[in-house]
């Protein structure tokens with residue numbers, strides 16, 4: 001999901017000709033332990049921009065309809081990926097001798113039978129009014145408008161037994177994004193009003209919140225997703241908290257209106273899948289350990305059209321990571337390392353890191369055998385010479401040892417100028433917490449994320465294959481590969497940061 005990048009150094013080009021011999025002779029493998037990132041004997045030359053570009057156009061094209069987690073489109077894309085992996089020649093490492101690890105999502109949403117109205121205005125839930133938690137709740141109560149809900153405005157009304165309407169207003173605190181701020185304000189204000197006896201709370205967007213309203217609409221319509229048992233998908237019967245568009249401000253203030261709400265919730269299981277493949281290591285002992293290359297294959301699917309285009313292709317997010325991992329597999333197939341290389345494409349990342357939460361909880365290899373996680377997330381946009389390595393500075397750094405290896409690989413390879421802003425705990429986007437390395441880091445496994453960070457096309461139908469910087473993506477891929485190659489060949493696994501504790 002972010003940004004940064006590289007430059008093809010002369011030594012790198014030279015390295016191509018030094019690259020490993022063909023597969024057959026490569027199988028018999030490195031004489032001595034490889035200690036340096038730039039060690040001879042790697043198969044960097046197997047990583048080709050032309051392969052990456054071809055794979056990205058195939059996966060990020062309209063054919064797979066944006067690969068939405070839990071839909072047939074995600075499953076189709078996953079089968080396509082497995083077929084590429086089979087052709088490359090890696091072993092299946094999922095369930096039952098296949099490349100797949102299937103799992104269930106729990107999906108909870110308002111049913112189509114849900115109804116809402118204010119006065120004479122019929123409101124379609126999550127289209128004309130966002131409902132924050134899917135809740136089984138019915139109420140018919142007078143609506144009282146309290147402006148922006150200041151203390152003096154509130155002093156004039158008794159909200160007991162009433163639905164309360166108020167305009168959202170405020171400025172975000174410096175240390176959080178506007179969306180998080182909005183959520184926080186609505187949660188706090190609602191709690192206060194409910195405590196005073198309100199039976200429902202109706203926020204009306206101000207100009208600033210309107211943009212969030214438009215963005216959230218497509219998310220709330222779909223309901224909530226989690227793994228079975230997650231608190232966010234539990235069916236509740238709490239009083240509803242709603243958000244109306246800015247356009248409602250005029251009519252919502254009219255006196256004497258009644259709010260009528262009849263909300264019904266449904267909750268059901270939904271399928272998703274991780275794709276898992278392995279290139280066994282060459283060392284009798286170290287092959288039992290795994291360097292895990294991570295990415296996600298899903299994106300946002302088909303949603304509201306923007307400029308006539310309704311397919312959210314997710315070319316950068318995250319067909320870049322998918323194409324990069326295929327390229328890295330070709331290199332490991334040509335020249336295996338001492339440790340085993342494990343590749344996991346996580347399903348349903350966009351639904352809340354669900355595939356990586358599932359895999360890290362139920363890995364198909366022993367959990368203790370995973371020595372490092374290198375996660376690829378949005379690697380093909382923004383400045384061609386800059387990139388970011390998330391998990392590289394405190395408090396997110398859980399292995400200085402792994403970070404040093406990755407930084408050395410950058411210097412030896414693409415030599416990107418590294419942006420550390422996005423890794424800071426104070427960054428408003430909280431980027432570190434938004435991709436698949438996170439569940440592994442929570443378990444204490446050394447983990448980093450390679451990314452070229454956010455851009456204006458993020459999560460829009462404009463995130464298309466034609467907008468990717470392929471030379472940059474190839475250098476990002478080289479960087480991940482060189483890091484993984486070094487980690488897979490060194491004698492000691494990356495050391496974990498003593499006393500590391502992940503806190504937001």
Ligand SMILES: [Zn+2]
Pocket residue numbers: 001296317318349377378
């Ligand atoms: Zn992503």
